[in-house]
Amino acid sequence: MEIVILVVVIALVVILGAGGLVVGSRRKKKQLPPAAPPSPPKVTAPPAEPHVGDEAEAPREEPRRTVEEVPLPGATAAPEALEEVQLPPAPAIEQPEPSAGRLVRLRSRLSRSQNTLGKGLLTLLSRERLDEDTWEEVEDILITADVGVAPTQELVERLRTRVRVLGTRTPAELRSLLREELLTLVDPGLDRVLHTESHEESPAVVLVVGVNGTGKTTTTGKLARVLVADGRSVVLGAADTFRAAAADQLQTWGERVGARTVRGPEGGDPASIAFDAVKEGIAEGADTVLIDTAGRLHTKTGLMDELGKVKRVVEKHGPVDEVLLVLDATTGQNGLIQARVFAEVVDITGIVLTKLDGTAKGGIVIAVQRELGVPVKLVGLGEGADDLAPFEPEAFVDALIGE
Template sequence: MEIVILAVVIAVVVVGAIGGLVVGSRKKKRLPEAKAPSAAPTITAPPAEPHVGDEAETPRDEARRTIEEVDLPVAEPSASAPVVTEEPPAAPPAPEIETPEPTAGRMVRLRARLSRSQNALGKGLLTLLSREHLDEDTWEEIEDTLLTADVGVAPTQELVERLRERVRVLGTRTPDELRALLREELLHLVGTDFDRVVKTESGLETPGIVMVVGVNGTGKTTTTGKLARVLVADGRSVVLGAADTFRAAAADQLQTWGERVGARTVRGPEGGDPASIAFDAVKEGIAEGADVVLIDTAGRLHTKTGLMDELGKVKRVVEKHAPLDEVLLVLDATTGQNGLVQARVFAEVVDITGIVLTKLDGTAKGGIVVAVQRELGVPVKLVGLGEGADDLAPFEPEAFVDALIGD
């Protein structure tokens, strides 16, 4: 019995001890301090939006004015506001006017350049003629040399016959005698009795009118620009007509050439009527009192009938102002016999009065000068001897033949 009572007492003590520990641990945990109550925050509400029909203020009894009676406020200029003045855009600087090289003796000065590519013909002929025995084979070689240089069949046969006769009469031949003989015969073949002056004086009160024609790719527009330089160098005033409206930038190209020497260019819209532009150019030239009007026409294939007919139309329209003084046909010297076909067709459409041979410095086929003159019966008046602005020269037969046979 005592044992049971003791066990109960022990159990009570144990339970009491456990309970004390739990209470003690709870007392150790600090509760957060209670904050003092603060004042309630002030909330500012946005102003109430006026409702439709609300008025901002109590209406007052005033006399109402019409809109005409209301004076608008006048803005007073601010003393501190700067006055901005817009300056007009600066005009582009005028192109510098160039002074072209004088044309007198220009081809003589360019002879060295010409002879570098041309004297193969002259040297070949001199070598063959210097043989001790001129048999039939040698004369055939001379014929082949001339034909290769695009002299043409008929002129070649004529030259060979004259050379054979003169060599037979001459007998013994020294190099100097052969050179003099060949020079004389080539000059006869090229022709010294042609009038090679570019006609730029009409004899009337109108400017001289020059029309430049040719196929695509012969350097026609460039030749027209260089011809303007030739005329300006000789003291003539020039107006350019950009009647090539089919090739992109042709008018720009011609205008650039003109601006270099102070010549004005008359142009129209791309794809416009060439005859109309040519007509306007002559009209402007008359109004300005210009000495010469140069008309650059569109390059056209000689096989295209419609384009060739249009070229005839340009000529007829221009002649309503005044007759044409020159129709210059531009030919590429490197095209050889094909150039003769082109020349023949152009001559049927317009009356060709002179020939301009371009790229003559880049070919050993200088005989085209002889062939094209024989084909058309008109002289070569100008030759292009390079890419420079002043490399277009009046054709001089003596200088040309001297370049052919070399020094």
């Protein structure tokens, strides 16, 4: 019985499975609705070409030009015209006036010193009675004019003796007497010649030294004019590299008289520039090389030592013929302090006194010569290009005491 039931169950399972397969196969054979035809691919139209606006001009043909015919940017003329452009003419070379006799021609520039020193002394000495008070006033005038204490005492003592011996004191006699005594103090026997003649294988070398503000660079330029006026060929060395405008200033002075200026970079080695200037002077066969050094304060020991270095380096080419110390006549006794310090570093051979026209202290000539035992060789008597004059003792004293 159980077997019969099992057979029946199996048969039912088989029948039900077959029916499902039939149903599934029927479902698969069911017709689907026809698919819609595929749409054609979408094509994007190219952008339209820009059209000429209503207000635009119709294009017109222009003649074509070659590369050679097209002007360069900024050019306003054809290449042929550009080649004909005239360059500005070179500055004319000036011909300075001769240095001989300049001090005589510039005598009027000493008017302030003349009024204070010469005329003041003549007025005192013309008094009817020359007592102690009068002689003290004479001393005061001389000291105020920066003659110096020792020279003043010498002059007053000689004047007192000679006036006592003469007995009479006419204006002409007093003027002659004062002229002789002042001339003795100025010392006409000192060698005031500027040694600027070249040697066989090298030019003469002149170092110009001094502190800031004395007119050193200007004096160097004016000295170049003095030498050119006397027939010398000159090369300038701009060894003042610590003042930005010094080299430009010196070069301007040189160009006016046709003198070449050797310069270097700002803040460069002054000794190197001085060396190159002398080397250039040798190559050009110049008569004289003028070297403008930096304005050194006499209190700056390092800078003063550097000045000594400049001199030693230049001497590798040959001797230094002149070392000119530029002093401002208006500084008075302070100029003597500067002179002493410079004389310790380099051997000063001559003094250049500037601004002597603007001071009542003409006696500084006497004082500085006594202090250094070095002659005053040049004096500046104005701001003009040719107002630097060789110092002439007789003309100087005559200018002090007047006609």
